[in-house]
Amino acid sequence: MDIETPAALIDERRMAGNIARMQTHLAALGVRLRPHVKTSKCVEVARAQQQAGAAGITVSTLKEAEQFFAAGFSDMLYAVCIAPDKLDRAVALIRNGCSLTLLVDSVTAAEAVVAKGKATGLTFAVMIEIDSDGHRSGVQPEAPELIKIGQVLQTGGATVKGVLTHAGSSYDLDTPAALQALAEQERALCVRAAERLRAVGIACPEVSIGSTPTAIAAQNLEGVTEVRAGVYVFFDLVMSNVGVCTPRDVALSVLTTVIGHQPEKGWVIVDAGWMAMSRDRGTQRQKIDYGYGAVCDVDGNVIDGLIVSGANQEHGIVSRRNGSADESLVERFPIGARLRILPNHACATGAQYPSYLAVSSAGDATPWPRFQGW
The missing domain is CATH 3.20.20.10 (Alanine racemase)
Known part of the structure; x- marks a missing residue:
């Protein structure tokens, strides 16, 4: 894309x-x-x-x-x-x-x-x-x-x-x-x-x-x-943990780009930090903690075991949910690769953006404006 x-x-x-x-x-x-x-x-x-x-x-x-x-x-x-x-x-x-x-x-x-x-x-x-x-x-x-x-x-x-x-x-x-x-x-x-x-x-x-x-x-x-x-x-990961949907039903995701690595830690660094995902950590208290979001490939297919485990304002850390240092992630996701992140709380993640890009089955992306403020 x-x-x-x-x-x-x-x-x-x-x-x-x-x-x-x-x-x-x-x-x-x-x-x-x-x-x-x-x-x-x-x-x-x-x-x-x-x-x-x-x-x-x-x-x-x-x-x-x-x-x-x-x-x-x-x-x-x-x-x-x-x-x-x-x-x-x-x-x-x-x-x-x-x-x-x-x-x-x-x-x-x-x-x-x-x-x-x-x-x-x-x-x-x-x-x-x-x-x-x-x-x-x-x-x-x-x-x-x-x-x-x-x-x-x-x-x-x-x-x-x-x-x-x-x-x-x-x-x-x-x-x-x-x-x-x-x-x-x-x-x-x-x-x-x-x-x-x-x-x-x-x-x-x-x-x-x-x-x-x-x-x-x-x-x-x-x-x-x-x-x-x-x-x-949209559903989200909190709802998945509640049991009323699965991650495959989540319609909102954040498209992000790989911008760096920490090989010895098994980290992939992406340009979606908490400003992109929100600070919401709603899954932290649930049966599966997804960190700041679950990682998918560019087509939206969930990659088992990968989450955004940490986040700064504009940096996200992609790693194994179990904490293991998987150095193979560096080759698997080179700099410039695209990933999608499913949100913990769709309302909070959506609030970070002035508009969405609606992606059709054909792959076309159309801007849909979003309201801000009170």
């Missing part, structure tokens, strides 16, 4: 297979898929998901919301609890025709949304975040605060669109049984929260759940209306 390195490559064939797999699975379970576009932050990727049957998108920043709206996407869920000082940007989007749903998980945040709605004459569509696994944020499904938040949102300026949860602790699991159990817990607790709101007369039409591992593991989604998942579009 005549491409300057390091470069972020998307394998279009693999990506299409990942999209089809998730879409087919969730359609069979009778729910909508609202993909989380924070992984790619790329219009071309989101359009491929939309064309496969996705309904709306999930965003993690208002910059994403603004950029995707400008690109023609109108139905979006901002799945981060809204900060009061960001409400003016939400107002601008809605007034321009964007169907934007907001998220809160406290009475204070709900009061701020209601106040802004009344001041601007808008009625915000709002979801309440539910904590289904102690992972991060959200209100407990049995907490009195859940009802209080719902009641605040019914006082004008807003309406309760539904409840939302994210079982992020699924990233810590690695067996089908554990993933299926968490997927059921995620479903049941979010549905329970919706039932509690409905029982006191607060309409709660939507029940939104999702993480890539639980979405794939789910066997029953009764009571759920939509699933949000993001990293499935």
Whole structure:
């Protein structure tokens, strides 16, 4: 490939297979898929998901919301609890025709949304975040605060669109049984929260759940209306360790060039350091530690046992995962040779680049811009 390195490559064939797999699975379970576009932050990727049957998108920043709206996407869920000082940007989007749903998980945040709605004459569509696994944020499904938040949102300026949860602790699991159990817990607790709101007369039409591992593991989604998942579009080595894909499914890789050697150490030096791969070491705590990434040949085929074992800002060290000094790597990968590196965390690696190069089955590489910022 005549491409300057390091470069972020998307394998279009693999990506299409990942999209089809998730879409087919969730359609069979009778729910909508609202993909989380924070992984790619790329219009071309989101359009491929939309064309496969996705309904709306999930965003993690208002910059994403603004950029995707400008690109023609109108139905979006901002799945981060809204900060009061960001409400003016939400107002601008809605007034321009964007169907934007907001998220809160406290009475204070709900009061701020209601106040802004009344001041601007808008009625915000709002979801309440539910904590289904102690992972991060959200209100407990049995907490009195859940009802209080719902009641605040019914006082004008807003309406309760539904409840939302994210079982992020699924990233810590690695067996089908554990993933299926968490997927059921995620479903049941979010549905329970919706039932509690409905029982006191607060309409709660939507029940939104999702993480890539639980979405794939789910066997029953009764009571759920939509699933949000993001990293499935590319997958990565963390997901491989979780057990929901294999390295052969990972559609994002970093193209790199060999720039030197340390023969006595069995090291091959490449021009993809942590600025190219990101600092994410998510596999370090998992059953297989891939260092800063797994090494593939230039066509994307995994080379068994090779990883980027160390990284400086612009230098990566390719070596045996078991630490053995393999001097044969010097001859095998001479200076100027090209390799691809699979990322630990696709979202973090993608964030290092202003654009991707989408590689077709025919080998053509097309630039796909990527959003940056908040």
